[in-house]
Amino acid sequence: MDELAYATEKEGMMKKLRINKIIRNYTTYAVILAVYVIVNWMIQRGSISSLFQGLLIPLCIYAVLAASLNLTVGILGELSLGHAGFMCVGAFSGAFFTQVTQQIFTNGYLRFFLAILFGVFFAGVAGLLIGIPVLRLRGDYLAIVTLAFGEIIKNLVNVLYIGKDSRGLHISLKSSIDLGLEADGKVIINGAMGITGTPKDSTFFISILLLFVTVLVIQNFIHSRAGRAVMAIRDNRIAAESIGLNITKYKLLAFSISAAFAGAAGVLYAHNLATLTATGKNFGYNMSIMILVFVVLGGIGNIQGSMIAAIILTLLPELLRNVSPFVSENRMLFYALVLIFMMLFGQSPKAIQFRKKYFTLSTYLKEKPKKEV
Amino acid sequence: MSFLSYFINGISLGSVYAIIALGYTMVYGIAKMLNFAHGDVIMVGGYVIFQLVFALGVHPFIGILIAVIACTVLGVTIERLAYRPLRMAAPLAVLITAIGVSYLLQNLALLIFTSNPKSFQSLINVPALKLADGALVISGETMVTIVVGIVIVVVLSYFIRNTKSGRAMLAVSEDKGAAQLMGVNVNGTIAFTFAIGSALAAIGSVLLCSAYPTLTPQTGAMPGIKAFVAAVFGGIGSIPGAMLGGILLGVIENLSKAYISSQMADAIVFGVLILVLLVKPTGILGKKIQEKV
Secondary structure: OHHHHHHHHHHHHHHHHHHHHHHHHHHHHHHHHHHHHHHHHHHHHOOOOHHHHHHHHHHHHHHHHHHHHHHHHHHHOOOOOOHHHHHHHHHHHHHHHHHHOOOOOOOHHHHHHHHHHHHHHHHHHHHHHHHHHHOOOOHHHHHHHHHHHHHHHHHHHHOOEEEEEOOEEEEEOOOOHHHOOOOOOEEEEEHHHOEEOOOOOOOHHHHHHHHHHHHHHHHHHHOOHHHHHHHHHHHOHHHHHHOOOOHHHHHHHHHHHHHHHHHHHHHHHHOOOOEEOOOHHHHOHHHHHHHHHHHHHHOOOOHHHHHHHHHHHHHHHHHHHHHOHHHHHOHHHHHHHHHHHHHHHHHOHHHHHHHHHHOOHHHOOOOOOOOOO | OHHHHHHHHHHHHHHHHHHHHHHHHHHHHHHOOOOOOHHHHHHHHHHHHHHHHHHOOOOHHHHHHHHHHHHHHHHHHHHHHHHHHHOOOOHHHHHHHHHHHHHHHHHHHHHHHOOOOEEOOOOOOOOOEEEOOOOEEEOHHHHHHHHHHHHHHHHHHHHHHHOHHHHHHHHHHHOHHHHHHOOOOHHHHHHHHHHHHHHHHHHHHHHHHHHOOEEOOOOOHHHHHHHHHHHHHHOOOOHHHHHHHHHHHHHHHHHHHHHOOOOOHHHHHHHHHHHHHHHOOOOOOOOOOOOOO
């Protein structure tokens, strides 16, 4: 009798947990939609300054980047310092696609959709190629190799020249003259000068849509069989391996999905600028660290939290520009402090003990002594 | 002849990597963490020397000595404040903290010294060696760097094998718990390792800045990463391995700069890392680690 009661109680709790999770997910979607509706309404009323209107698309881009990096850091439990590199791959391949097919697809939305798919594909493949050698190893190596990868991509793009004429595409790693283009040929990727004249296809609507899709895919991935396998690997690799999970496969899956969404964000980024160049500022180490700061501040493994952190940390320097120029000019300094203090106060064994002792409500409310079953 | 000169310059660059890599490999061997801030300690050392020698006119020898002390203090302070509280925490937390420290040092330097590059004059006053009627010129910096590298590795190897604190390091790197039971001061030994690594970083900064005479807040970042690659290449945790890996990496980098493409040299260096990780993840001289359940 007792056992039965326990079983029903347990089942009820599981159901409650599941419902909570579903409610939480739908809340996220609802919030994204609500934000879109409200912001649109405010734009129409003219109550948003042009500065903030210009920030809307970058905000969505950063939120997508943060959510996708959180898949690697929080769910997979590996540190990637080359997230901006995947974004760079997506940005350049997406913009390249748009430039090449500008005459073929006249419908802007269709072309942009295909460009995003193109960028996602290439970024995903890049993730796969980097992941295969490295994910078989321990975490520190992944951090270094992804960092190196980000730098290599940036260097490569800066020496890459691709041109197009009636005979097709020409690729060179030396200079635009080496392409040997015909007189009517057009240089698409011009080395360090990057790609110019990409149509500004990114709109707030598409950005929000992409954010929505990102959350949808990542949330569903996390709660799928594969996602649970990935988390099992994160928590105990050996135990996961011993129950027959294919470690490499699941790690690669999560890592590639994360890279692919970074690529999508990159395509959006490329179509929001007139000139796309790969510099240390937009696709370098600093950018990767910034995304990591979003993830760490929002909560490692908490997709919604990292998106909120991305939005706050992007808006805050703009809001503080007049109040305290020092803070907004030296935001990198504060990002570094955020990383250190979040870890010291959040993860160190002493801090965890301290929190458990004094700050956890559950010690007073939830964790009543359990009955022996 | 030009091949030989590229080769010797490669060994010289490699010796700098090796000296930096020693700091990584010792810390990794003992604390089992990747000290991301190591490269930035080099940068700090460079700025200390620059301020003392070029701005205040202190004698170079005293300047280097003060830089060594400053870097040692910095390294031990970082370990005490940022890494020690996280010793029992998840590896990811330690890694993120280390990145935070590295980023903090870079941005502090940016704030204090601005991003304008400082031009660093060579502190090494050794005449260049001309061989084969001037066809092969070996600069003084090159010779000094190679000699310093070899001396450091020999002294360090002797120190670790034959002194009490050196053997304590070996014990801690094998098994922290058992070492503590044997009466080894684990925290002290780890702090001491950071001190040695950071002192080496200061020496590395002298050699690095003498060979590449521009100093910016990012000066340490790339050599730091490459030195880590060198440490992995040679087998992380192994001192002769760090030397071997560093020299091989320096030669590979210089030769690919000369014969393939100067822009692709970094990519080739990291390609080497990926190749090594694929073929022999423990590096050339690394020990195979048996994983226990």
